[in-house]
Amino acid sequence: MAHPAPASPSLTTAAMLRTVRFELGSVSVDLPYRAARLRRLTEQLTFIVQTWAGLPWPTHSRQGHPVPSPDHVLHQLGHLPAEPADQHRALLVLVLLLL
Numbered sequence: 001m002a003h004p005a006p007a008s009p010s011l012t013t014a015a016m017l018r019t020v021r022f023e024l025g026s027v028s029v030d031l032p033y034r035a036a037r038l039r040r041l042t043e044q045l046t047f048i049v050q051t052w053a054g055l056p057w058p059t060h061s062r063q064g065h066p067v068p069s070p071d072h073v074l075h076q077l078g079h080l081p082a083e084p085a086d087q088h089r090a091l092l093v094l095v096l097l098l099l
Contacts, residue, residue: 014099016048021095027088038087045094046077061097073098 020041027037049070058067068076073094080087 013048013052016044017095017099020044020048021092021099024088024092024095029085034084038084038091041091042077042080042087045091046074048098049073049077058098062099065097067097 023037023041023044027034027041031037052070057070061067076090076094080090
């Protein structure tokens with residue numbers, strides 16, 4: 001079953017999402033401030049979702065996966081796993097869904 005083409009975020013929103021994705025890629029296991037860096041990236045992603053400046057919120061990712069509503073994404077961001085590796089993975093999944 002074909003999904004409708006996802007709405008693309010505006011250039012500014014897309015650039016912010018790409019920046020967060022890049023930063024998540026640079027957070028290594030041995031980074032001394034890993035927990036603080038993940039908290040900051042969570043704050044940045046929360047800001048992006050709260051101020052979404054693109055077309056209507058996407059219903060499917062470019063890969064065809066359903067995208068949760070903005071409220072659900074914000075809920076997920078507010079309830080990330082405690083383990084840094086799991087936080088990292090959850091943030092990356094959310095960013096990739098929105099790109």
